[in-house]
Each structure stands twice: as C-alpha cells, then as structure tokens.
Amino acid sequence: MIPSRDDLIDFVYAEARMLDEGRYDEWLALWMPEGIYWMPLDYKQTDPDLITSLLYEDQFMLRLRVERLNGQRTFSQKPKSRCHHVIQRPFVDLHDPDANRYVTNTSMHYVETRLDEHFLLALTATHELVVAGGALRIANKRVELLNSDAAFGNIQLLP
Amino acid sequence: MIPSRDDLIDFVYAEARMLDEGRYDEWLALWMPEGIYWMPLDYKQTDPDLITSLLYEDQFMLRLRVERLNGQRTFSQKPKSRCHHVIQRPFVDLHDPDANRYVTNTSMHYVETRLDEHFLLALTATHELVVAGGALRIANKRVELLNSDAAFGNIQLLP
Amino acid sequence: MIPSRDDLIDFVYAEARMLDEGRYDEWLALWMPEGIYWMPLDYKQTDPDLITSLLYEDQFMLRLRVERLNGQRTFSQKPKSRCHHVIQRPFVDLHDPDANRYVTNTSMHYVETRLDEHFLLALTATHELVVAGGALRIANKRVELLNSDAAFGNIQLLP
Amino acid sequence: MHSIDTMSALVQPHQVHRDIYISQEVYRLEMQHLYRNAWIFVGHDSQVAKKGDYYTTQIGDQPVIMVRHSDNEVYVLYNRCPHKGTKIAIDRQGNTGKFFRCPYHAWSFKTNGCLLAIPLKKGYEGTGLGETESAKGMKPVGAVKNHRGFVFARLAETGIAFEAFFGDSLSSLDNMVDRSPAGRLEVAGPPLRYMHKCNWKMLVENQTDTCHPMVAHESSAGTAVKIWDEMGNPEPRPMAMQIIAPFMSPYEFFEEMGIRTWPNGHGHTGVHHSIHSDYSAIPGYFDAMVASYGEDRTRAILGENRHNTVYFPNIMIKGPIQQLRNFIPLAADRTLVESWIYRLVDAPDMLLARTAMYNRMINAPTSIVGHDDLEMYERAQEGLAADGLDWVNVQRLRTGPEDFDAEAIENGTTERQMRNQFDAWVKFMAPQPAAAARAAE
Amino acid sequence: MHSIDTMSALVQPHQVHRDIYISQEVYRLEMQHLYRNAWIFVGHDSQVAKKGDYYTTQIGDQPVIMVRHSDNEVYVLYNRCPHKGTKIAIDRQGNTGKFFRCPYHAWSFKTNGCLLAIPLKKGYEGTGLGETESAKGMKPVGAVKNHRGFVFARLAETGIAFEAFFGDSLSSLDNMVDRSPAGRLEVAGPPLRYMHKCNWKMLVENQTDTCHPMVAHESSAGTAVKIWDEMGNPEPRPMAMQIIAPFMSPYEFFEEMGIRTWPNGHGHTGVHHSIHSDYSAIPGYFDAMVASYGEDRTRAILGENRHNTVYFPNIMIKGPIQQLRNFIPLAADRTLVESWIYRLVDAPDMLLARTAMYNRMINAPTSIVGHDDLEMYERAQEGLAADGLDWVNVQRLRTGPEDFDAEAIENGTTERQMRNQFDAWVKFMAPQPAAAARAAE
Amino acid sequence: MHSIDTMSALVQPHQVHRDIYISQEVYRLEMQHLYRNAWIFVGHDSQVAKKGDYYTTQIGDQPVIMVRHSDNEVYVLYNRCPHKGTKIAIDRQGNTGKFFRCPYHAWSFKTNGCLLAIPLKKGYEGTGLGETESAKGMKPVGAVKNHRGFVFARLAETGIAFEAFFGDSLSSLDNMVDRSPAGRLEVAGPPLRYMHKCNWKMLVENQTDTCHPMVAHESSAGTAVKIWDEMGNPEPRPMAMQIIAPFMSPYEFFEEMGIRTWPNGHGHTGVHHSIHSDYSAIPGYFDAMVASYGEDRTRAILGENRHNTVYFPNIMIKGPIQQLRNFIPLAADRTLVESWIYRLVDAPDMLLARTAMYNRMINAPTSIVGHDDLEMYERAQEGLAADGLDWVNVQRLRTGPEDFDAEAIENGTTERQMRNQFDAWVKFMAPQPAAAARAAE
Ligand code: FES
Numbered sequence A, B, C: 001m002i003p004s005r006d007d008l009i010d011f012v013y014a015e016a017r018m019l020d021e022g023r024y025d026e027w028l029a030l031w032m033p034e035g036i037y038w039m040p041l042d043y044k045q046t047d048p049d050l051i052t053s054l055l056y057e058d059q060f061m062l063r064l065r066v067e068r069l070n071g072q073r074t075f076s077q078k079p080k081s082r083c084h085h086v087i088q089r090p091f092v093d094l095h096d097p098d099a100n101r102y103v104t105n106t107s108m109h110y111v112e113t114r115l116d117e118h119f120l121l122a123l124t125a126t127h128e129l130v131v132a133g134g135a136l137r138i139a140n141k142r143v144e145l146l147n148s149d150a151a152f153g154n155i156q157l158l159p
Numbered sequence D, E, F: 001m002h003s004i005d006t007m008s009a010l011v012q013p014h015q016v017h018r019d020i021y022i023s024q025e026v027y028r029l030e031m032q033h034l035y036r037n038a039w040i041f042v043g044h045d046s047q048v049a050k051k052g053d054y055y056t057t058q059i060g061d062q063p064v065i066m067v068r069h070s071d072n073e074v075y076v077l078y079n080r081c082p083h084k085g086t087k088i089a090i091d092r093q094g095n096t097g098k099f100f101r102c103p104y105h106a107w108s109f110k111t112n113g114c115l116l117a118i119p120l121k122k123g124y125e126g127t128g129l130g131e132t133e134s135a136k137g138m139k140p141v142g143a144v145k146n147h148r149g150f151v152f153a154r155l156a157e158t159g160i161a162f163e164a165f166f167g168d169s170l171s172s173l174d175n176m177v178d179r180s181p182a183g184r185l186e187v188a189g190p191p192l193r194y195m196h197k198c199n200w201k202m203l204v205e206n207q208t209d210t211c212h213p214m215v216a217h218e219s220s221a222g223t224a225v226k227i228w229d230e231m232g233n234p235e236p237r238p239m240a241m242q243i244i245a246p247f248m249s250p251y252e253f254f255e256e257m258g259i260r261t262w263p264n265g266h267g268h269t270g271v272h273h274s275i276h277s278d279y280s281a282i283p284g285y286f287d288a289m290v291a292s293y294g295e296d297r298t299r300a301i302l303g304e305n306r307h308n309t310v311y312f313p314n315i316m317i318k319g320p321i322q323q324l325r326n327f328i329p330l331a332a333d334r335t336l337v338e339s340w341i342y343r344l345v346d347a348p349d350m351l352l353a354r355t356a357m358y359n360r361m362i363n364a365p366t367s368i369v370g371h372d373d374l375e376m377y378e379r380a381q382e383g384l385a386a387d388g389l390d391w392v393n394v395q396r397l398r399t400g401p402e403d404f405d406a407e408a409i410e411n412g413t414t415e416r417q418m419r420n421q422f423d424a425w426v427k428f429m430a431p432q433p434a435a436a437a438r439a440a441e
C-alpha cells in the first residue's frame, strides 16, 4: 500500500483527535515498536542523549505514562486534565514510497486544562511515518515547543 | 443535490466566517426552523433539559440574541465585542445522503475581544447538517468548550 | 502559468512557514517591487495615508526590518524573538486569471515569544497575489488584528 | 489604612463609603470577621447523598470539605492536612469511602476529621505529637446546621445561633422546599460559574434592586417583547417569553410587589406578587401537591410568589423556581457567582426544565440578561475609583430613622433592604458579644 | 514605607533615588498629589467637535469624560454616577445628545454634569437627597483650560493657575498651532497605544535624552543608513530615510541642537535646529502660510525647529510634525504611551502623510525604533531592582547649583531638563501654598 | 505585620508557623536578610569557560552576572548600569569580549565591573561624578568563592566565611567532582526550568522527605513496577526501570538509608546506601577511575552513594549522578526549579546519558514523577490558607532537644534535617555577629 499525500495528512489529523479524545490504546497502537516520542528542551536541539530533553520516550515509557493517567492513586489527575489540538494543515516534507519513508511538518496549538487553569502551547510536530502491516505507523515523532526553553508548570498530557 | 465531503467542510468554514464578519442575517438563514444551538455546561453532558446548559437556544432565542447586539440601549455592547475563529479542517463523521444526515466534528479556537480585554476558548463543534431547499442547512449545532465547567466572564458573541 | 485555487492556498501556507523559520531572504523574494505590507491601527481602517497605521511598509522598510533583526547591536533581539503561525485554510476570494489578480482571506493565530514572555494575536490576513516571472508573488498583504486598537507591547516579528 | 475599628464609619444611614467596595483591606477584614461570625451557605446535602461522599468548597477564603460521615450526618472540615498542610481533596466532589487519606504521606482521617492512622507511627513515639493540634486530625468548622437539606456553617467556635441569625427569614427557604410534594429537594447538575470583576456586595444589593430591570435589561427583555410583537404575539407564549418578558414590567409593578426585611440583613422582594407569578401551570403538579398536602395547604404554599430572598451575607434564593445563587467573594474586585438549581422531588420534570431554562437564560456567562448586569457591576467597580464622590447612595424611600431589628414590609422600590444589609454588615464585622456566644453553647 | 513627607529626600541635585521609579507607594503618592496639583493634558477639542460629543480618558488614575456642552464649551467630568458609582460612558468616544443617561437606573445629567432627572423621583421625597453630594450630579474636575484646542485640567479645586504653570513654555504649543495656515489643528485618527513595562518618568526623561539615539538606535537608523549606502544613496531620499537617518547624527549635532528649560519642569531640545530641520519642503505649504501670515511671520513660525518639548509632568509634543505623546502612568512599572497626530487645517495633505509615517515608523508597538527604546526602559526597570546602587545619575553638565525658576538654554547634551523635571516633581508632590491657591481663584 | 524581630517566633523545635510559607512579607525579609547573609549558588565555572564569557542569573531577588575576567577569575557583578540602571546583559549567556557596553548610552566596563569609558566624557568635567558611586562602575557582590568549579556568592560585604558556612558538608560536592577521572565536571546543556506555585522551602524540605516516595509516587513508580511485572520482569532491566523502580522502596529501605546533618542547615540522605546504589556498572568507567586514583581511592569514591545533599538554603545535589537542583524563590508562593546536569570529564558518555535520562524522567515539567510532587506542593500552598491550624509539623523522630551545631547521623525517616534547616533559617535571618564578620575578613 502506497499512501497518498492526503493519507499522510489525514493520519496526522486523526492522531491529534485520538489524543484529544483520550483514545490512548488506539494511539499506542499507531507506533512502531522502536518509535520514540521526542520533545527537545533546547531550541533546535540535535542531541537527544547527552543533554536533557523534556521528553524522549520509548514505548515502555509511553505506556507507563498512559496507564498512570488512569491510576486510582494518581493524585495529579484527580480531577483529570483535558487537552485539545488545533492543527494547521500538515506539510508533506518527504514522500518516498521506495524508501518507505514519509515526513510531515505540522504547526499546531495545544491547550491543556485542569480545574480553572489552562495554558496554550505553540508547537511544530514532525512525524516520521512508515507503512507497516498495510497501515501507516509512527516511526518517530518530534514535538518542538516554540518556547521550549521557557519555564513551565505541569504539562501532563501529550501534544 | 448531494453534498460532497468537501461541500460539508466548506460549509463549516463559511459559517465561522459569517460569525466573525457579523453577517448574522445570513447566518440565521443557515438554520432549519427547529434547529437548536447547544453549548453544554457539564463536560460530556447528555441531558439538555433537566440540568443547566450554557446555551440551548431555538431560533427565537438566537434571533433575540442577534437583534440585541445592535440595540441602541445594549450597554454591554458599547463598545462592541469582536470575535474570531481559527478552525481546524472539519472531520466528516457522517455522510449519509439516503438519510439526508451529515455530521462534522471541528476543533477550533475562538477569540473574543472588547476594549483591551480578550480571551480564547478551545472548543469542538459538532454540526448536524441536512440538505433543504437545495442547500445545506444546520439541523443542530453543539459546541463543547474544553473547559465548559470553568468560571467565565462574559461570553457575548457566538463560537 | 495559471495558478489553481490550491496553488493560491499552498502559497499562503508556505509564506507563513517561511516567516516562522526565519527564511527572510526567500520571503522578501516573494514580493513584487511595489508591494506594501499594511497592518491597520483602526478597526476596518480604509485610509493608509493620513491616519496612523501599525505598519505600512514598502520593500525598503521591510528589508530594513529584516536586516535589523540580525544586527550585532540590535539589543531588543538579544536574545532573539521567535514566532509561530497556525493558519486556517485560506478562502480564495478572487481568482481572476484574466486580470492576473488573486485574493485570499486567511484567519490565523500568531504567537511571538522571547525569554519567558509570549503573546498571541488573532488576525485575518488578506493576500493580493499576482503571477510574475512564472510564479506567484505578493502584490500586497493586509494584516488585520482583531484588536488592532488595543494596547500592545513590542511586536517585533511579522505576522 | 483600615482596621476593624474603622468599619462602622464606612456606613451611614443613607449612604456607604466606596471603600466598602474597592478596598482590599476591607475585603480582608470581611474574611476575618464577617465571614467568621455569620452563618454561611456551604451546600445542599443531596450533593453528598451517600456515606463517604464529599464536596470541596470554601467559606469566605477558607477551603473546606463538606462530607457525609458514617453516622450519616454532614460534617464540614477545613481542607488541610494537619501534618504539612496539603489539601486533602481537590476534586470538586467524590466518594472517599470510610476515610480520607492524605496524598503526600498517607496520614488518614475518619470522615468526621479524626486522625485514624499514620504510616510508620513509631517514628512519633516519645515526640509529644499527642500534645499538638496536628494529632487531632482535620479540624471541623465552628458550627454546622443542616436546615431541610441546606447546609450552613459558622467558622467561629462561638457566636450567634442558627435560629437567632435567620429567624423568620427561613420561611422563604421552607416555602421552596415545601413546593416539593415530598418536601425534599435534590441538586440538579453542576452550577453555572460566572466570574465578575466587581465586589460581591454589588451583586447582593442587585437582588433587591427593583429600579434597574426596565432600564438595564431593556436591551434583552425589551428586544424580546419587540420581536414577539413583530411576530404578532402568538399564544401560548413559550416558556422563554414567560421568563424574560416580566423584566420589562413598569415601575408600578415593582412598587406594588413589595419588599420585606428581617433582622440580621435578610429580606426579599415580591411580597404580594413577582415576575414569577404568571408562569403557566404545569400539568399534574397541583394534583401531586394536593395529594401530599391537601388543597388548602397547597394553595398556601403555591400562593407565595416571593421573588428574590437574600440571606445575608451572600446568597439569594428564588423559591418559586428552586434556584440558589451564591456570591463568592474572591477579592475586593472579584466575585464568583455560582447559580444552582434543584429538583422538586416527586414533581413533574417540566418544572425543573423551566428552572434549567431560567438559569441558563438569565444567569449564564453566555446569557444576554447576565451581560446587562455584569456590565453595570464592572462599570461601577471602575467608576468608584473616581475621587469625585466618596459615597454610594442608598436612601430611596428612607424618610426617617429605621429599626432593622423589626420585620417590615415596604414599597417594592425602597432601598431599605440594602440599608438592612449594611446594618447587619456593621454588626457582624464587630467583635461578637459574649452573651450571644453563651447563647450559642 | 514612603509618605508624602519623605518624597523630597528621594531627589538630590545630581541623582534621584531608584524608589522614584520602582516603588508602588511612590506611584500612589504621585496619583494623589502630583497628578492632582499639576495641569494634566486631557485631549484635543476637535475630538469633541459637536455638542454632545464626548471622549472618555483619565487624569492620573481618575476616570474622566471630556464633553462638549450645549454652551459649546468643553467640560471635564468624573466618569462616575453619583447614585451608585457606575461609569456613565465606556466607549472611547461618542455623542450623547443633550444629556448623559446612566445605564443602570437611568439617572440623567446635563452635559455639564448637573443632575437632570431621576426616574420615579417621588421615591426621594423627604429623604434629604437634596443635601447630599449625589444630588449635584456628575462632578466636574477642579479647573479646565482650553488652550488653542488643547484641553488641560487640574483635579485640585485650588492651586496654581494655568498660565503660571506653563508660562513661556506655551510658545512650543503655539508654534505647533501656528503652523496651520488657519491657526487650527484637528486630530487625525486614533492614537497608537503602546504598553511599556516601566515607570512613566523613564519615558519623559528619554524625550530630552540626546545621548542615546546614536547608541540605542544604531540597530534601526544605523542599518537604514547602511542599506541606503549599499543602494548608492539615490536622491531624492524618500520620506522614510529623511525621518530615520537623523537618529544617527553625531554627538556634536545634539550638542549644538541646544536644550531650553522653563520653570515648573517644562523644557525642550532643538533650540537651534533639530532632526526635523532638513525635511524637504512640501509643495504649496509655504505659499499657503504666507497667504495667511505674510512672509516674515511665516519664516518666523517655520524657522522654529524645536525637537521635543516636554510639558511636565507627562506629555511631549513635536511642533514641526504636530505630534503629541501622552505618557499615561498605570503603575510604578507600567505606562501606556498614546501617540497622537494632528492635521494642520488648510495645509497640504502631504504634511499629514509625513507625520502619519513618522508616528508609525517611530512610535508604534511594531516600530523598530520603538523596540530599541522599550528594551532600554524595561531593562532599566528590572535593573533598578539591584541593591548594587540606590541612585540614578542625572548630573551630565551640572557644574554647579542651578536655578530652575529661571529659563535657561544650554548645551544639547545636558541632563538639566531631567533635573528640572525632578525639581518640579518635588514642588508639586508637596502640599500647595494657599497663596497659589488664591491666585487661582 | 511581620518584621525581622518576629521571625524567630515563627520557628518552634517541633513545628513552624504557616506564615513562613505563605506570607509575602516573610518572603521579602528572606530576600533582604537570609539571601544576603548566606552563601548562595550562582553557577558552574564551565558555563563561563573562556574570558569574556558571561551568564546572567540571580541571587535571591538580585539580578547578577557571572563573568570570566581577563585574569581568568570568575566575578559576580550586579546586572545594573551605574548610570541609569539599565541591565547590562539580558541573554542567558554570551561572550562580551574584553568589556561590557551598556546598550543605552554606551558607558563601558571592564569584565571585573570597573568603569572603562563614557562617551563624550567631557560632559562630566567639574560635575563631581568622581565622588559618586556611579563612577565606580558595575558593583561586585560581597564575596565570591569558586569551589572546584561551583561558584557561590555572599551578597553581604561582611559575614560568615565560605568554609565556616559549609564545613564538612563540602564532602558531598567533592565526592561528586571526584567521580570524574579528571577531577573535573562540565555543565551539560541547559537546565530544566520548572515553575512551582508554592514556597521554595517546601521543595527544599522535600529533598530529605523520605516518607513520601512510596505514597506520592505510587502513581508513577508503582505503575512502572506493575507494567514490568506484566511483562514478566525481563532482565536486564533497562535504565528507565533502574531509575524509577527504587521510588517504590519500602519504609525500611529509607529508614536504613540514614540521614546526616551538618551545622548551618546542610544535610543529606543516603548515608549507607541510596536509590542510586544499584545502578548497573558502566563499562570502562571503573578502569578509568582506577587509572586516575588507584583502586582503593576509587572504591572509596564510588563507595559513597549519598542520595540527596541539601546545601542550605536552596540547592540540592545528587553526587552519584552529577545533578544539581536550584530552588529559586520568586515569591512566597512561586518557585522556579532549575535542574542542571554535569559531565564527568574523561568518563564514558553512558554515565551522562543515564544522568540526562534521570533528569528528564524525574524533574521535567513533563515528568510523571514531577507531576506527583508538584501536586503535593501546590495543594499544601493552598491548604495552608486554612485557619484550621497555624503550624506545620516537623517532629518525626524528635524525642528530645537537638544540637544542630554538631554533625549527626540518624534514622533515614527522621525530619531532623528539616528542623536543621529551620534552625539555620532563624540564624541567618538575624543580624550577623560582628565576630563572624571579622572572621570573614
Ligand atoms: S502532608 Fe498530609 S500526610 Fe504529610
């Protein structure tokens, strides 16, 4: 199966919706086993390994994050946070069926709220997608906050 | 006339623009006579009737709302508020020409401003559309604020 | 070359991305020599000349603005500001190949950040485009802030 | 600089000083004295129907938890762990089972606040923990009273008794409850939460301000009447029109409506009739009432059409539609208004449907009527910053000295109830007499 | 803790204490004393051209309305209803017809503030309302003066007279107005509104700070010159270059420009020439002036090229380009700058076009030149939090005692005008002499 | 109202008054006294490796610049221009070459702060500028000490000496540095910056609060263990599990871990072992250490597994993983936490990789473990507003009088280190003895 550019774009829209609707099992199922969710700390950071990131998580950590959200003793989630994306139409930066590599670039605003507080993050997501098992999958996802080096309070859900 | 998915999407974009440009007569004309504009108060609220909503308005109430905005003695609108939408591409959740039922789901940010104040609402709108008189019409519109149970000041215009 | 509606839309997306990525030389190259970037001060302002605007700049002023950003002695840009757009799908308001005139209308949110501060502007951009040298060019760009008459701190980069 | 001793100087019989609305110092003194000495509404016991159910809220600026204990009584506890101060509960409501457990170090407490257990307790042997306040557990407030489902509390250990504080004003609350064939109300959903950038007292005064509707609400109610006119006044008028149209009633209507004041700052509009009088009857309701109360008693109950009853200091109820509004003071210039509605147990749903419609039409942040009012409050909060005039006038229909310790009924456009509130304000801002204290024991 | 008595200690001849900029207490004292005692700019009478036209603004922290009364005079009233304090008008401007009507209970007032009517007035019979301040209506400020279209007001009932306060400094204002062949200005559109997170005095001082342009504006003006160079300096230079290039003038230019100070804190740069001197002539303008004034007078008027004239405490005008900047103090660390421009009646539009361009290029929140300055102010506001040094230095070219009651002209790089402002600051922060008060009657 | 004299009354041996956490007045007094008298962490000298390198930060509420001077020493200067107060540098870091230049009027300063030049200097001839503080340039702080790369400063001119203040507690810092085969650390990237709406002391106390992990972190660490279980506990456990699992260790583990306190408020957990003990060995590291130190010394260095070492008042280091956390007080209810990591020069990258992972997993605003803790702090900040109880309890394992001037080792679950901090808090909030001052000369 060779995804069209629209397939890639639809995939990114659908992924954001899964997160907003809290459909985390479906969301985890989108990932390749080696997939990494990376949110750099430094602006234009290139090294994920030897300097700190905000997130650099494999499937185990992502699963832990998701399961924790529903834990009975997860006090920072009583009451629960909610999140919401408004994403601009993704750019398809790479569409290479032969290499089975697809890359999109998406500007978005992410709002997270809990009780009477809420905050907005302006960010750009880069999705590395591949086709596996006849469907698109996330090989890697990089989320760059416009002000990644600013001071933040809790960011509890996932942009 | 059978609307394409793009027709549905274009309709939602066009509706938001009418509201931002204050073309309220055109906007009211989009509605079916029985159409209800519903903005729940409770998160995931299902009952519009026996618990409070933020808005649950029929065509009479919507017309009242619109006419009031231009009243000479409408002090809360001197000076006038302005509003602005940035909407994500709508999802077409239902496209059923046989039943003449069409449903879209749209993430959006709504900004309202007056004098030096302004606020942003993150919300998801669900449009129930039908074809009537050869054109798309709003059968019902549901607007879910991400933080519908938060405390708000005046929200004077319409998301 | 006759641009399709999608070409016009893609152009507006691409322009916003250039600004966010600081590709200013490319961006300046998009403009016609007589092109004016206008940001009115008054709501629905019609006269750019005899009352004040926030911006009404020709190519010389835009080039000055861009070169200043990288100056060694530009203290208000040490550290640098960053900006980010999330734009709604542009409306094509005019598509007139015969007159070689094309107009789009685009709702967008603009976020600018520096150090720990950031602010969001809700605005609507009107692009007047023409085809020149076989490519789309900006004949004029008008940016209307929803609250253009509000009080602002520094707005250092370009929506 | 204000102090507790200067407070009485802010109130004159015919006017009050603007600092009462704009001074943050006065606000702090209100929290320390008025909101400690007076009985404050906490919540409705149907919000904590089952044992272990809790609801987190505040009394003045004090975070508290209302909880149903194993003895089935409702307790009100400070929301503060006696170990290091952590709030025990953050959710607006929930069920904690048989005990509370602090999320930080797991000290646990019975639902009446008593300390239940401390992990690794041996660490406190020989430390004298037992002599500290901390060992007592979560502290309860000074006094709690559940009046037919409505829970009030007094923070102060001693002070005026519940009955002495409210006296005959409870007749409005009773009438609201009596309107249920079962004599019981149940909360219906969450409240509207409407933020006001103004002082809380402006909202309370507005509840008996009968000279503003035809002016301030002309934009909403007046337009509604106009549109209905253009539509040819079709009958029957829909609920929406029944609700909004009366806001345009003429001055005479409000004059004749009448206002009653009770001691300690309580009072109500609508002695003789109200904007709620002409709501069309709901099928089946009258019969259900008669079945419970008999016809005479039913007519007596439904005959009351009290409009707004103010319970000093900061709530208002509408008996005929089972609505309660809580004006929560957050700062001198910040008030959160919660608007609650209640179901009349055993009455037809249609009454609740009308009440829900009233709540959203009139009191939502999205309500056109609410916009009219908020605009006035926020304009006043800003206007009072002007040095042009230090006093706010409240003397309409005050032709001589007034005795607020006596119940009185007057012309519906008097500002007497506002004066009554300020009389009580001075009384409960002051140190409370030991006598009253004894009485409360 | 600061009090009115400690204020003079904050000012020394050669330096001022940082608390003058960063203490919120000092800010409050400024609002209560300085902004009451001094004459403050309110607006231009062309903003309220017709009877009933009003414009809402503030004097210090006082909300006021400037309105054209039926007698065609301009009145300045506190924007506060005498009933319960509601702001009478919220729009920035409008026309209220023959009277103001409060939106809350419809009390109405003539456009000079006098109470006109109260609905259901009989409700006040026998109440003694007549004896209250409220019965007088909307209160006017202490004194108002319309000087050739520019409206100033003094909040205090008594105090220094307008002429005594401004004296010969009015020559700058007069020159700006004289530049209209009709001797009249008209406001041209809304002002730029630029928020500064710094103290208002930093902005006022910057108006005569002639040692900063070549440094702080190198990034904008310097880059402009560089680019123009690269383009081969084509002539004629466009307006934009004529406007921005002079910011890079050398120190000598500013030294020779000269600075004049007048009593009571007023003063200006550009005694002999200014950055506005070399603006290219506008076709038809000179002839129009000669037609009105004759040639000699015309040359005299246009010969003045005063750069920035500071009217103490908080405005600056640029006569040659008809611009006025109002530095509105919102807090110790918050200042709103409004930049207004005016049309020279009967002069060619091209002059106004240049002025509009100057305004947006130099003073907009989007202006690269504005960015240079704001960065300095906000850095200073933060830097003054450092305990390293308690004083701000203002002693450039102060070689001995100075008498600010005498007009003086000095080297253009002196900080004398800053010192002059602080001399006036101490004077008008203090209680005003009764003598001056009498003089004002 | 609080004053410096009332501070000691806020601390009792077994409990501390809530105002220590919630009073903004107490916060201001802390800035004026505690943060002036104590030695505060500024930064690591590898952040300013080359001459002219600077780093902008703060000491308490004072903006300062750490800079490498031409003599290769690190200086700490107030970030404030002596002319008009402009901050000299705004970037978080940079290189200024041979001198600083103020962006407003171009006064320039050597990198040790001394005034270098003033443009148009003749303007100050005969003004007496030389006699002012301004002429001295950018003011340096009272005292600076670079201990093996870690730069500390004391704002006060006189006071306790560095060695007297830290004493034997430096053994933790030394051990962290010794873990580099080269005996040197280098900063690795920017710090995490995590905003907390709570008092800074809550965070410092939490560093030795060994009774909270198994409770507050059950949600994160407990869930990790559970998931790993479901996966059948595959070995070897990945780094992530090695890092997070120990948070669920039982009380016994923390009891036996032990706590040591030193005079002046310093102390650490993990005397005998810690949650870092069982990290799997990193290939090549041990050999590299032996090559530098020999085997015995290497075993001694790596044998130390101190968990958290608190350096009073506001930093914590983790020697085994080369992490430093700076709890920066912004207000009574606002604290910015910076979490820094360092590279062990000449050690394998894998150690730094593990440290970077620890930092993001445990201390990022996006960290699930961080969410657990912040929730507790912010709940406590709000809960302390409750009047229910004025005191915060700190008496675990305090069975009698304690002498904090003597080093002590106790059961790992004691709150002695918290008490030790408050003992030092009282000491350094008070005026410092001249004796100590002399000692410092
Ligand atoms: S704070 Fe509640 S148990 Fe420690």
Ligand code: FES
Residues within 6 Å of the ligand: E081, E082, E083, E084, E085, E086, E102, E103, E104, E105, E106, E107
């Ligand atoms: S407040 Fe203005 S009329 Fe009542």
Ligand code: FES
Residues within 6 Å of the ligand: F081, F082, F083, F084, F085, F086, F102, F103, F104, F105, F106, F107
């Ligand atoms: S403020 Fe630094 S040189 Fe003037």
Ligand SMILES: [Fe+3]
Residues within 6 Å of the ligand: D206, D212, D213, D216, D217, D373
């Ligand atoms: Fe009302």
Ligand SMILES: [Fe+3]
Residues within 6 Å of the ligand: E206, E212, E213, E216, E217, E373
């Ligand atoms: Fe400047």
Ligand SMILES: [Fe+3]
Residues within 6 Å of the ligand: F206, F212, F213, F216, F217, F373
């Ligand atoms: Fe922890």
